[in-house]
Amino acid sequence: MTTNDYDAIVLGAGAAGLMCAAVAGQRGRRVLLLDHAEQVGKKILISGGGRCNFTNIHTVPERYLSANPHFAKSALARYTPADFIALVDAYGIAWHEKTLGQLFCDRSAKAVVAMLLDEAAKGGVDVRCGAPVRGVEHGDGLFRVTFGDRAFAAPNLVIATGGPSIPKMGASGFAYDLARQFGLKVVEPRPALVPLTLGGEDVLFRELSGVATPVEARAGKAAFREAALFTHRGLSGPAILQASSYWRHGEPVTIDFLPDAAPGWLVEAKRSRPRATLAAALGGVLPDRLAQTLAERLALPGELGAQADRKLAGAETRLKRWTFHPNGTEGFAKAEVTAGGISTAGLSSQTMMAKSVAGLYAVGEAVDVTGWLGGYNFQWAWASGYAAGRAL
Numbered sequence: 001m002t003t004n005d006y007d008a009i010v011l012g013a014g015a016a017g018l019m020c021a022a023v024a025g026q027r028g029r030r031v032l033l034l035d036h037a038e039q040v041g042k043k044i045l046i047s048g049g050g051r052c053n054f055t056n057i058h059t060v061p062e063r064y065l066s067a068n069p070h071f072a073k074s075a076l077a078r079y080t081p082a083d084f085i086a087l088v089d090a091y092g093i094a095w096h097e098k099t100l101g102q103l104f105c106d107r108s109a110k111a112v113v114a115m116l117l118d119e120a121a122k123g124g125v126d127v128r129c130g131a132p133v134r135g136v137e138h139g140d141g142l143f144r145v146t147f148g149d150r151a152f153a154a155p156n157l158v159i160a161t162g163g164p165s166i167p168k169m170g171a172s173g174f175a176y177d178l179a180r181q182f183g184l185k186v187v188e189p190r191p192a193l194v195p196l197t198l199g200g201e202d203v204l205f206r207e208l209s210g211v212a213t214p215v216e217a218r219a220g221k222a223a224f225r226e227a228a229l230f231t232h233r234g235l236s237g238p239a240i241l242q243a244s245s246y247w248r249h250g251e252p253v254t255i256d257f258l259p260d261a262a263p264g265w266l267v268e269a270k271r272s273r274p275r276a277t278l279a280a281a282l283g284g285v286l287p288d289r290l291a292q293t294l295a296e297r298l299a300l301p302g303e304l305g306a307q308a309d310r311k312l313a314g315a316e317t318r319l320k321r322w323t324f325h326p327n328g329t330e331g332f333a334k335a336e337v338t339a340g341g342i343s344t345a346g347l348s349s350q351t352m353m354a355k356s357v358a359g360l361y362a363v364g365e366a367v368d369v370t371g372w373l374g375g376y377n378f379q380w381a382w383a384s385g386y387a388a389g390r391a392l
């Protein structure tokens, strides 16, 4: 028997689905929120090391990747970081800015999930978890969803099942299958905010596993000034994770190991410390093991005083534009988000509704909008969820 008492069914009780359901519910819509996991908001709970980096005060559309860079503008303008901060404040959740506009809970991400569930309860949202969505059908103006052994129907359906990053947490490509079922296009999904792997000549750098240093990392046209971390498989750390979203197979990642060094500093070091080796000079500004490895590769043995200025200038240039050729990423298993997803070409940027299927919406990470590291992805989840919640 199909239960037909709802105005909308939201599939996926993550960040975007919870927000969407709460907003629509509080507007008087009868909303059913379904999730196959036993618990709602699992990614919120593990986010930000358990403290949830819930927004970024520097949110601007330019800090999102999408085949259509304009798509996110409308939703981001109508639900801003200040709106989410006001909500968090109303619940008395203490927070702080960690760095670069990133806002974290002082205590636990659990407070954010509890807040969203409370907001959903205020809207009378019916939340059901822990059963598989077996199928979705559409006809006579109704979407019929089989959830476990129950069937539900409503005139509106919201796809909020996220992307396939971290599959061991129940993440899936379900949103894409559903979108395709309704004739929507999907921009090839790829792991983003993900460590890069090194092979070939770069493999030597894997010996530096555990070494971190502030750099400027560049991929495509994007450049990020944050820490890079060498790992046993390649490169990670915030600068690399950020660059990874812009990186494409076959392309290099360029690293400036000394973004703050004054031009000519190495020639200057030769004048002030002629007896020092290149490794020792680099060791003054970089972690020792990294300084050693870079000095070996720059192949200028002996004392600085014995080197031609021209060669030292050349070494300096290489240190500012060190080129790595990653052979891949650590994949969806380690990716914080998925880039690509349901094509924005088929969606209204005002409401998130499909242009070709009345009543079908898509929100959050399932959509081809991907934020930078640092609270931008949750801000998109809140903003897109809010846009759909207002339209339902």
Ligand SMILES: Cc1cc2nc3c(=O)[nH]c(=O)nc-3n(C[C@H](O)[C@H](O)[C@H](O)COP(=O)(O)OP(=O)(O)OC[C@H]3O[C@@H](n4cnc5c(N)ncnc54)[C@H](O)[C@@H]3O)c2cc1C
Pocket (backbone or CB within 6 Å): 011, 012, 013, 014, 015, 016, 017, 034, 035, 036, 037, 040, 041, 042, 043, 044, 046, 047, 048, 049, 052, 053, 054, 055, 132, 133, 160, 161, 162, 163, 165, 166, 170, 171, 172, 174, 335, 336, 337, 363, 364, 365, 366, 374, 375, 376, 377, 378, 379, 381
């Ligand atoms: C380790 C980690 C840390 C992160 N930290 C941050 C951070 O600090 N700040 C930030 O901005 N972003 C962070 N992110 C990214 C952020 O978690 C996501 O961008 C965000 O959760 C996306 O929200 P969403 O609602 O679209 O998807 P999700 O939150 O992934 O929710 C999707 C929901 O759909 C459900 N679902 C999936 N498939 C099905 C199915 N077939 N049937 C039924 N239900 C289904 C899932 O169980 C889940 O509850 C982090 C991600 C990870 C993996």
